Amino acid sequence: MSGPHDFDFFHGEWEVRHRRRTDFLDPDSGWEEFWATSRCWSLFDGAANIDELDVPSQGWKGLTLRLYDRETEQWSLNWSSSRSGRLFPPVTGRFEGERGEFHGDDTHDGKEVRVRFVWSGISDITARWEQAFSVDGGETWVTNWVMDFGRASGTPAP
Template sequence: MSSPHDFDFLHGEWEVRHRRRTDFLDQDSGWEEFGAGSRCWSLFDGAANIDELDVPGQGWKGLTLRLFDRETRQWSLNWSSSRSGKLFPPVIGRFEGGRGEFHGDDTHEGKDVRVRFVWSGISATTARWEQAFSVDDGDTWVTNWSMDFSRPSGTPAP
């Protein structure tokens, strides 16, 4: 069952390797790859956190605010990018068996999409995040972005 400390693994400094589809809705589109740095800190005694992603090679930053709802025992993940300055609709979900899965609704290029975030491969020094979109209410998914997190050399996990 999810707890306010599910994202404790993410606190601290990370190097991040991105792999992103050139067209988020096309399973056959190509991929672009780029690096970034990330740092995450805890709030509300673990029941919230913020991370900032710095992508200097692309000239933008991203921010995720994660909030744990103690009544539903679910997390809301709220994303914003310096490119727009807008808060995207949240994805909601929980961790089970070391894997976090979160769903929400959004639009992409004028199309309604179902959004899925998955956190997996979690250890003191690694983690993986994936995003997928569905245009058919979850019958099929296009994984369109992944981030592989690793601790910078010599950086201890918090």
């Protein structure tokens, strides 16, 4: 069951290996790889958090605000990039065991897309995030961005 401390594992500092498709909607497009750092801190006694992602090789930063809705027992994940300075439409969902799945609707290159975020591989020193888009209402998905997180110091956050 999902709860207000689902993202406690994510607090602290991380090194992040990104793999991102060159075309988010084309399953045959190539991948680009780059590194970043991330720092996450807790708010609302665990029921919210913010992380900032610094990607110097790409010249941008990103920010995620996560909020736990106690009534629906779901999280909303709200992303922004320094490139646009706007919030993208949120994805909502929950954790079932060790896996979190979150869905929402957005547009990409002028096309309506269903968005899926998946959190998995969670431990004290690792985590994995994946983004996939669907242009057919969730029948098929193209995974287009993967981030593998490792503790910057190799040890868990205090």
